[in-house]
Amino acid sequence: MRHQLTWKSSGILLLGLALSGAACSDDDDDTENTGDVPTDASELFTFLSADNYRSFAAETEVHSPNGNSPHKDVRVFVNSILEDSLKAGNSEHPVGSASVKELYEADKTTLMGWAVMVKTNAQSNGGQGWYWYEIFSTTDGSNPDFDGNGLVACIGCHATGGTDFFRTPYPLE
Ligand code: HEC
Structure with a gap:
């Protein structure tokens, strides 16, 4: 007993x-997945091609672009720092916030590249506080189309119609 x-x-x-x-x-x-999206172009390409962002919160499926987006068929991912900030309704997102956007051919299945934004400074300062990146290749990272902070080609559109340069409607759909 x-x-x-x-x-x-x-x-x-x-x-x-x-x-x-x-x-x-x-x-x-x-x-996990916080502050971990590289802002060095070659490290970022390695990160993207290894699908490391696929565990982030994401839109449920590839969809046609919203509004005046030039990004074709897309699927948007946000890391947990950005997701927490969106959830909290912050008007400025913290350093380390990051979003990866998969860019697809019009067939919605052929991945042709990525657009990325990562918050590098506490203040957005007209877009200078965000790092911007875009590439139209999934195999060769040596020649990104856009790579740098405060790029004029990106910030014009992103400054309007979103929250602190993030334009996708939240909650993600
Ligand atoms: C003509 C306007 C326009 C330009 C220029 C533009 N974007 Fe966007 N972008 C949008 C819109 C609208 C969205 C919202 C989602 C969509 O595409 O449907 C978006 C979404 C994104 C997203 C997903 C996160 C978010 O903000 O919703 C990333 C990342 C992104 N763009 C990166 C870039 C980069 C990098 C550049 C510059 C190379 C750029 N964009 C230039 C309009 C633009």
């Missing part, structure tokens, strides 16, 4: 350990 009781209590102890283990891995999930 005494022996059985011991077994029972060690079972409860093990259950407790298993539960605290599960709680730990939940915490890990929360901190």
Whole structure:
């Protein structure tokens, strides 16, 4: 009898350990994918071609562009820093906020490149505080079409109609 009781209590102890283990891995999930989108063009291309952004929060499917977007058929991903900030309704997103936009052919299945924005400064300062990148290749990262902070080709449109240069409607659809 005494022996059985011991077994029972060690079972409860093990259950407790298993539960605290599960709680730990939940915490890990929360901190993953934050501030981790590179702003060096060649590191960023490696990051993109390894599909590292695919675990980010995303629109459910590839869709036609909204409004006056030049980006063709697209699917937008946001990292957890940006997602938390969007959720909080912030008017300025924190450093490390990042969005990756997959660019598709009109068939909605052939990936042809990416557009990326990463917040590098606490203040957006007219778009200077965001790093902008765009490439129309999925195999050769040596010649991105756009790469740098405050690019005129990007900030004109992004300054209007969104929140702190982010234009996709939130919650993501
Ligand atoms: C003619 C206007 C226009 C220009 C120029 C433009 N964008 Fe966009 N962009 C949009 C719109 C509108 C969206 C919203 C989603 C869509 O495409 O349907 C968007 C979405 C994005 C997104 C997804 C996050 C978000 O803001 O919604 C990224 C990343 C992005 N653009 C990067 C760029 C980069 C990099 C450049 C410059 C090379 C650029 N864009 C130039 C209009 C523009």
